Every structure is written in structure tokens, then in C-alpha cells.
Amino acid sequence: MNETTSHTRLLRLATAGSVDDGKSTLVGRLLYDSKSVLADQLEAIEFASRARGSQNADLALLTDGLRAEREQGITIDVAYRYFATPRRRFILADTPGHVQYTRNMVTGASTAQLAIVLVDARKGIVEQTRRHIAVAALLRVPHVVLAVNKMDLVEFSLQRFHEIVEEFTVVADSLGVTSHTAIPLSALNGDNVVTASENMPWYHGPTLLSHLEEVEVGDDLSTQPGRFPVQSSFSPSARPDWAASRCFGFGLPGTYVAGQVAAGTFSVGQTVTVMPHGTRTVIEAIDQLGGDATDAVAGQSVTIHLFDTAAAERGDLIAAVNDTPHVGEEIVATVCHLSERPLRPGQAVLMKYASKTLEARVEQLIDQLDLATTHREGQPQQLVVNDIATVRLRTAQPVAVDSYRKNRITGSFILIDPGDGQTLTAGMVESVSTVQKEPS
């Protein structure tokens, strides 16, 4: 790796599967074979493996970082791993597979551009696999890789691989996974992980690593309608120290807003709409962390100089005029409940979305997703940890949000317990509407 990596693209991926499927071994193998494991780390796991009576270095120990995980031999929490090849940089969220850790997989998948769902070739698509595919689909992870592991235990059978792929394709299509690939491999021996397997001459596709290096995940947000959540805003009059600064026109009248572009491209001279008020203003200048720029694209943290004074404040959303988000107080959303404390109708919560936090109330639990059958079924009394459901929320003020289908950043939110600040629920907006006033 050298300086050219600073121009390399980044891929964020999540893995799902249980320890029985060899997930930690697969991740360990990816790190080991891509030479991302260094000598002292290897020495440490060899030592620990011997202490556990194992002959070979147990690659799973590379990722199971917490004492309880090593003791129980399972992955409990999301672990983030970093590796790189000359072609790409990877941030891997290694998530646990058991049903009681669904929330951890949801967490890992929320930022992933690609999900690896691992199955044991002997068992094929099991209930857990359906759940993992459902979570990836729900979180709208753009690309799913089915890693059919332990091919060595089914004699590297082409027929067995085809059976599993056929079943996977049916499930993935029914759940709305639009882009997917299946790869036969053996993580234990390294077949098709980094190097092509000699045991499966019938497979002509890429190895897992070369697929990760090459796959286009099709999530380019820079061409989407512009979205800019305002993290902070200042007027020059409020900051006398800025008035003296010649940097980036600071000192001129107007409003300076700092934030990260969530989608689209904003350009100097462009008219924009400040949501939820719907007022319009013009972009006077853009500063890309110290450099004057003519535009700002999705992903960049910038400061934007707006023409009007007091044009926007923290929590507002600046949007392209021709395609603004919907505004309302009533939100229908799919949620994954994260807390041991249940969620019930009528409950008062705080809702945080983009850079805004406000009071809200759970109005109704509409239906619940059965992850085994992937059907949505009627009206639960309450949501407990790991439940996935459709809910209706009412916010204290009108909010400007997108559907999650349209934008994963401006369409997502969390619900917070106003009492102790716990994160209760993760939400994905389906629709927003204004509350119909009763005629008086």
C-alpha cells in the first residue's frame, strides 16, 4: 500500500452469519490472506489458540475481541475491521448472526454498501439466512453476496451449490434484493476467498476478494436531489472575529451554515429551499474545509454561505428547489426495536433525524414482520428487542424527511428515551403526511 491509496475508493461492507457458518473464520481469512494481519497479532492468536488446545491458529480469534466473546466462542457485538488491497479500501462491520443480536446486524448494515450473507453448504438456506437477507433488504444495502461456505464438506459439489443459489435467488427476489451474487468457498482452507479454488474447477466466477474489489454497488448519491442537513449556522454579526477574516468571504452579510452534504450536488449561485419552512435563498459561496469551491457533492463536509440573513439554523434541511422532501407531523416507518425496554403505543419519545432532535409520540403499531416467513402480520401490543414492525409516529412539529427508499440518510431516524437517553428504536421512513385537522 502506498500514497496512491489516498485516491482509492472505499467500500463499506457488513457480514452476517453465525459462528457455526464460519463467519469469523471467513473474516479472519480475508484479513490474513490480504496480508492485513500483522506478525504480533498472529502471534497473539497462535498463543491463545494453543491455550485453548487448538493446533492451528484460530482465525476467528482475530475478530472476537471481547472477553465474553472469546469465552463463549461467539460474536456478540459489531466489530469493525479495516483492510485494503491496491484496488480498494474496506471497512468491514462484522456482525453476529444469532436472532438475539438482530439489532447488531441492523447496526452494521445501516452504513453498509454491501452485505455478505454466509451459509453452511450442508445446511443451505435456513431461517437465519432468510432473516439476514431480510435485514439487508430492509436496510437497503445495495448489493448482497451469498457466501456458500464449507464447500469442502459437500465434496465441492456443483449440484449442491446450484440448489442453494436457486433457493437464495427466490428468497432474495421476494424480499426485494435487487443486486446479488453467490460464491462457493471454504473459509477454513481459503478456497475462493482470496485465491481461486483448485477444488471447484466448475466455478468460473471471481473469488470473494476480487468480487469485493470490483463490484459496483450503484449507490452514487451525488446525482440524487440535493440534501444538506444544517449542523450549525452563524451570522457574521454574531461572530465579530469573522468580520475581520478575509477567508472565503466571511464577514459578508448572510448566513453561514456548516454540514455534510447528504445527497446531490450544491453549486454557487444555486437557489435552494430551506426546509421545513420552505423559504428560498441563494448559495453565495462554498468552502470545502478551507478551500474555496464552486460546488459541494454528497459526502463532503462543507460550509455554505447563504445570501439571506437568518436563513437557516441547526436542524434545518437545505434542499434542491425542484425536489424537496415531504413535510408533515405524521410519519409511517419501518422500525427495528433495539432496546430491552419495550415500545408501546402512546409512548413519548425523542426522535433524532439528520441534525434535528424533537419530541414525538408512538401513535400506533401497525404490523410486525415475521422474519422467518418474511410476512407482515397484524397489530402487535408492544415491540420487544429485535422486533421489526411498521409504526405510525406523530411529531411535535412538522418535519422534512425523505422516504428511506429514496435516501438512507435523510430517511432514517432513531427514537430516544427522553428519560435516560437510551436509543430505543431505529427507523426508516416510508411516508410522511400532515395531520388532518378535525373540522370545528
Add this chain to the structure above:
Amino acid sequence: MSRILSYMDILEAESVHIMREVAGEFERPVLLFSGGKDSAVMLHLARKAFAPATVPFPVMHVDTGHNFAEVLEFRDRVVAELGLRLYVADVQSYIDDGRLAERPDGTRNPLQTQPLLDAIAEHRFDAVFGGGRRDEEKARAKERIYSMRDEFGQWDPRNQRPELWNLYNGRHAPGGHVRVFPLSNWTELDVWNYIKRENVALPSIYFSHKREVFKRNGMWLAPGDWGQPQRDEAVEMRTVRYRTVGDMSCTGAVESEAATLAEVIAEIAASRITERGSSRADDKLSEAAMEDRKREGYF
């Protein structure tokens, strides 16, 4: 027209977003600044995040009393240049008045926790920025970007808040605080590539120099006020540099000819040893050494 950012621009934008969220939601943030490379990068990011205004929070150094002179000089120069307010949590004064006892091995890293927690409580800091990265160590790999600490500063790895999308929940119990790690997704090499790209100033000890050192537990330590070699430990003049900057008693030098940023980056890219493995004695204690210290309130 489609434009895709380089991974380094993505990391920078993410860190700036995190810092701005903290500034927007907390009353009294503070940035831990040791003078080391990660904290130098943190301060650089904070300057960019809030420019042209000044960095809107003070910095704090947990001073073990076993400092490299070059690092203290760097710390004070940077603080003066940027007009920052510096708080020092002073381990030495705790030892002097008996609140903490010197350990037999002379190592003071484990002693940092109490002065740090006291300073957080005294100044009522509610968010504490640290330069920790998930690639450093296995227990850190599971840490959130916003890491909740109770009133005893303790980290409970079994009870961490889920952290989804880029939505950070900074609500915390009275008396508790949040540790914030904007560099979570950076690797050691990312930090160095960024230092080079942004021309971030560093203390001189990161670059190759001649120094008197002696070998203890497989590490090259430099004698100083903290301690001297024992009878069987021969002092030698070596060409070395430091990969991390910490307490002199447990921060080892690595033999290196790398005198420029480009040479340092080339050396790290070729290294087969992690930075903690090469230069930190305190993590070698047990398989779960870092997890245990973090539970107690350490960074």
C-alpha cells in the same frame, strides 16, 4: 455528473461531521491533546471543522510526568499558536500528595484514569474527544464513536448503544459523560497519509534521530527522570524513532532511518508489527488488557 470521493476525503468529512455534531449538542466538550500524532490530527480536523472561527472547545493533557521534552514543547507551542485553553490533569501531583501510589514497575499509564476522571468532573466536561482508532486493538474494534461513560467513567462493552447510519445519540445520565472518537474508522496508515497530505506539524521524535536507549522486555526505552537502566541493561546509542507517543516508561522506540514523512509512510506500509505491538508494553499484559483498562475508565 457523478463524483465519488476518495477514501481519505470520506474519512475527513466523517470526522468533521462528528465534531460538528458534538459542538451542536453538548455544553462543554474538551479535546484530549497529548501532543501525539493522533491528537495533532484531531486538532487539525477541529480547526478545519470550525474555521474561520477558533476551535470552540479547550484541550486537556493527561500528564503522567514522564514526558518526552520534545512533545511537551510541541504541545505548548501548538496551544499558544491557536490561542487554545489547555487543562492539565497532573498524575505527578496525585503521587506527590499520596492520592495515587507509584507502581513497582514505575509505569504510570494505569495511573492516568483517576486524574482524567477528576478533571472531567471538576470542569463538568460532558463530551471528551479522544483520538482512539478501532484498528489499534481488539477491544477498541467494538467501541462506538460515541462511547457512554457512567459517573465512574466506566465502559460497559456488553451494554453499548447501537449506533446507526450517521445518527449519534449523545444523551447521557447526569454525572456521566460521552467519549467521542472521530478517528474511529482511520488506520495508522490513514493518519500518516493525512498528516502528509495536510502538512500537519508533529513532534520531532516521530522521525529518525540518534538517542541513548536500553533494552527492557524487548523494547528500546530511553532513560530519563522516570527511571534508569538496571545493572544488566546496557545503554546504547541507536538510530530510532517513535511510532506512538506516551509515557516514557512504557513507550518503546523502534530502530528506524525514516527521517521524512514519505519514509515513515513507506516504513509503516511495509511493517509486519502493529504500532501497539511495537511500542506499548502496557497492552502486552494479557489478552484482555485493553478491555479491562477501558472498563475502568481509561481511554
